[in-house]
Structures are given as C-alpha cells and as structure tokens.
Amino acid sequence: xxxxxxxFSAIILVGLFIFPVENINxxxxxxxxxCGAQELLINPWARSSGWGGAGVACSRGIEAMYTNIAGMAxxxxxxxxxxxxxxxxxxGVSINTFGMSQKxxxxxxxxxxxxxxxxxxxxxTTVDLPEGGSGTFTPTLLNINVSYSKMFSNSIFxxxxxxxxxxxxxxxxxxxxxxxxxxxxxxxxKENIMFGIALKNVGxxxxxxxxxxxxxxxxxxxxxxxxxxxxxADFELPTSLNIGVAYDFIINDQHRITVAGTFxxxxxxxxxxxxxxxxxxxxxxxxRGGYAMEKGIFKKADRTNALTGPHAGITVQVPVNKKxxxxxxxxxxxxxxxxxxxxxxxxxxxxx
Numbered sequence: 001x002x003x004x005x006x007x008f009s010a011i012i013l014v015g016l017f018i019f020p021v022e023n024i025n026x027x028x029x030x031x032x033x034x035c036g037a038q039e040l041l042i043n044p045w046a047r048s049s050g051w052g053g054a055g056v057a058c059s060r061g062i063e064a065m066y067t068n069i070a071g072m073a074x075x076x077x078x079x080x081x082x083x084x085x086x087x088x089x090x091x092g093v094s095i096n097t098f099g100m101s102q103k104x105x106x107x108x109x110x111x112x113x114x115x116x117x118x119x120x121x122x123x124x125t126t127v128d129l130p131e132g133g134s135g136t137f138t139p140t141l142l143n144i145n146v147s148y149s150k151m152f153s154n155s156i157f158x159x160x161x162x163x164x165x166x167x168x169x170x171x172x173x174x175x176x177x178x179x180x181x182x183x184x185x186x187x188x189x190k191e192n193i194m195f196g197i198a199l200k201n202v203g204x205x206x207x208x209x210x211x212x213x214x215x216x217x218x219x220x221x222x223x224x225x226x227x228x229x230x231x232x233a234d235f236e237l238p239t240s241l242n243i244g245v246a247y248d249f250i251i252n253d254q255h256r257i258t259v260a261g262t263f264x265x266x267x268x269x270x271x272x273x274x275x276x277x278x279x280x281x282x283x284x285x286x287x288r289g290g291y292a293m294e295k296g297i298f299k300k301a302d303r304t305n306a307l308t309g310p311h312a313g314i315t316v317q318v319p320v321n322k323k324x325x326x327x328x329x330x331x332x333x334x335x336x337x338x339x340x341x342x343x344x345x346x347x348x349x350x351x352x
Contacts, residue, residue, distance in 0.1 A: 032304070035268040036235035037165050037176065039141045040201050043067070044097040044115045046083045046331035046347035050313015052290030054260040054276030056244025057184060057196035062099040062349075065113050065145055068182040068198040068242065069159035073149035075101040075109045076325060076351070083331070083347035088306060088340040092120045097347075099145075107152075109159075113145035124170075137170035155191075157184045163201075165237075171212035178203035178237050192248035200240050207234040241265040256280040270294040270304070276311070283327070286315035300338070307343070310336040317349070327351045 043049040045063040056068045062081045064071030078101070085095040099113035119139045123132030143166075149159030161180040167173065182198035214229040246260035257279050264272040276290035290311040296302030297309050317329025328350055335343035 031268045032270075033268075034236070035238045036174075036206055037167070037178075037201075037237050039115070039117050039143065040163070040165070040178065041238050041240075041266075041269075042087070042095065042117075044083055044085055044095045044345070045081070045099075046085075046333045046345035047286075047313065047315055047349075049335060049343075049345055050288035050290070050311060050315075050331070050333035051260070051276030051278055052274045052292040052311040052335075054244070054262045054274045054290050055246065055278075056182075056198055056242045056260075056262045057194040058244075058246040058248075058258060058260055059196075061351075062101045062111055062113065064149075064159075064182075065099060065111060065147055065161055068184060068196045068244070069147055069149055069161040069180050070157045070182040070184040070196065070198070071149070072101055072111050072147055072159055073107070073109050073151045073157040073184075075103050075111075075149075078102050078352040079349065080352075081347060081349040083345055085343065085345040087117070087343055088337055089342055089344055090340045094118050101147075107150050109149045111145070111147040111149070111161075113143075113147070115143040115145075117141035139169045140166075142166040142168075155186050157186075158182065163203075165203075165206065167206075167208075169212070172208045172210040174206045174208045176203060176206035176237065182242075190248070190250055192250060194246040194248075196242075196244040196246075198242040198244075200242060201237045202239055203237050205234040205236055208232040236268070238269070239267040254282045270296075283319070284317060286313075288313040288315075288333075303338075306337045306340065308336045308338050325351070 043053050043066050045066055048055055048059055048063040048067050053067055059067040059071035060074040062072060062079050081099045083097040087093040087095055095115060095117050097115045101109050101111035103109050121136040121138055124135045124137055125132050144164040145161055147159060147161040151157050159182055163178040165176040165178060178201045180198060180200045184196045187193045213232055214227055216225050217228050218225055242262060242264050244262035246258055249257040260276045262274040273293045274290060279287045291309050293309060296304060313333035315329055315331045317327045320326040320328055331347040333345045337343060
C-alpha cells in the first residue's frame with residue numbers, strides 16, 4: 001500500500017514540473033491578468049465556501065471536487081448536491097452547480113459535476129448603435145467535471161479530476177481541458193490530524209475561435225471585398241498548488257470543532273492564506289467561519305480582490321433513513337465583498 005501511495009505522490013510531483021517553472025513561482029503580481037478561465041478559481045459550492053475553502057485537508061464528498069478531489073473518496077454510497085450562487089450580488093451574475101458521486105467497489109468513488117455561470121442578456125452594441133437596440137446575446141461559461149477517487153488505506157486517500165472548460169458568446173468560443181490531482185492523509189489516535197495537497201487546473205493553453213474574429217473589408221483602390229480574419233492570442237489556465245492541514249477537537253460523541261488552514265500558491269495571482277473553523281453538533285448542525293488573507297487585503301487602496309476575506313456558513317440536515325444513514329441537508333454560505341453586496345450561495349444535498 002505504501003508503494004501505491006508513493007506512486008500517486010509521484011504523479012503530483014511530476015505535475016509540478018510538467019508546466020513551465022515560472023507558473024509555480026506564484027504570487028508574482030506582474031503576471032496578474034495574463035491567464036484566462038478565471039471561473040476555475042470560483043468555489044461554486046455552498047458548504048465548503050462557508051469557511052473560505054480552508055478544508056483542503058478535510059473536505060469530504062462531492063464538494064471535494066473543488067477543494068481537494070481526494071476527499072470525494074469518503075462518499076459512503078451516493079451523494080447528490082445542487083447549489084445556486086448569487087455572485088457579487090447586484091451584478092446580475094449567477095452560478096448553478098450540480099454534482100453526483102457514487103461509490104464503486106470497496107474503495108473507489110466516481111463523480112460528475114457541472115458548473116454553469118450566467119451573465120444574463122447583454123445588449124448588442126455596434127458603431128452605428130452604441131446604445132444597443134439590435135438584440136441581445138448571452139455569454140455562457142460551463143465546466144464539466146469527471147472524477148475518480150480511491151481509498152488506498154485507512155489513512156491515505158487520493159483522486160483525479162478531469163475538467164472540460166467551455167466559454168461562449170454569440171460569435172466566439174473557446175474550449176479547453178484541465179486536470180486536478182490531490183492526496184489526503186489522516187493520522188492520530190482518533191484520526192483527527194489531517195493533511196492534504198492538491199494541484200489544480202493543470203492543462204494546455206486555450207484560444208478563442210469564431211466568426212467574431214473576422215470582418216469584411218475593401219482592398220485599397222478596389223471595390224472587391226475580402227474576409228479578413230484576425231488571430232486570437234492563446235492564454236494559460238490559473239494553475240494553483242494547495243496545501244492544507246486540519247485538526248479535530250473531539251469534545252464528545254455529539255460535538256466536534258475542526259480548525260483548518262490552507263496555503264494557496266497561485267501561478268497568476270497573489271498567494272493566499274486561509275484559516276477556518278467548523279463546529280459540528282451531532283450530524284444535524286454545522287457552523288463555519290473563515291478568513292482568506294492575501295497581500296493588501298486589509299487596505300482598500302491596496303486590495304485587488306473583490307472578496308475582502310470574511311466567510312461564514314451553516315448547514316442543517318436531517319436523517320431520512322437512520323438504518324441506511326440517509327440524510328437531506330441545506331447549506332448556506334456568505335462571502336464578504338467590496339464593492340457589491342457579497343456572494344450568497346445556497347445548496348441542497350441528498351445522501352442515500
């Protein structure tokens with residue numbers, strides 16, 4: 001089993017060297033804005049976002065598809081989750097997410113997830129109609145996830161997530177692929193010490209194509225018209241390396257407090273340090289809070305992120321079938337922002 005763990009660890013280490021070395025020299029502010037597919041950095045789930053994504057070491061179930069895919073291996077049977085996010089409330093941007101994980105065999109879990117980001121109807125403007133009036137178009141961002149996680153031993157869990165990325169407007173589109181890989185390790189007398197590492201969004205460059213890059217023009221001194229096609233520059237994905245640790249303070253059989261911390265090394269942005277706290281009462285109530293720190297986050301003049309740091313969340317769930325362990329739960333999270341009126345996420349989950 002240790003041999004399997006070493007092989008899986010080698011996969012992540014090799015991934016660190018597959019893409020250019022400068023990509024992992026994170027925190028380089030000179031590279032901010034040079035990558036695309038920034039929606040890959042948005043946590044669309046209501047439970048894990050409640051403490052800022054601090055649970056890289058202790059995420060469980062389908063939501064681990066975003067934080068650390070290794071945690072999906074903790075799915076007991078079948079888990080189905082829906083989530084809706086009002087992104088930067090007041091901007092009109094929303095995110096709808098669906099995910100399902102299913103245990104296969106004794107130790108494996110497969111999962112599938114969809115994240116769709118909507119911007120509403122945007123007026124079409126032209127040189128002749130700068131105020132619109134000729135119709136609307138609807139940009140769409142869609143991420144499709146296919147995942148596999150496995151329990152290698154009672155202490156070691158690993159997984160891989162493959163993402164298909166689709167971005168479209170009325171006459172332009174781009175499609176790409178990215179891979180996540182992660183490991184979680186649990187130790188301690190009560191299995192209450194947890195470590196996790198995840199490499200996210202590793203993939204080839206993307207590029208936009210479509211009729212929106214072409215136009216018809218006349219040759220100089222001629223009435224003949226030609227179609228001229230412009231070239232679109234390709235762009236890289238927002239690769240990141242996430243390292244986390246967590247500790248469970250087990251008060252008794254009914255109460256538990258989890259303290260978690262995560263370091264995120266972003267290849268095209270500032271490094272982030274996330275701390276979080278989760279309180280669990282039996283299996284019915286969860287309260288969460290967290291703070292995501294980065295350079296300049298405390299001063300408005302220096303801040304470059306709309307998210308200002310504080311996160312909070314709550315989960316309420318009730319048993320449906322105690323014998324089978326089935327539950328139904330509602331999740332809610334809030335992320336503070338400036339400007340706009342925060343990010344609100346609400347989700348529903350079914351464990352069968």
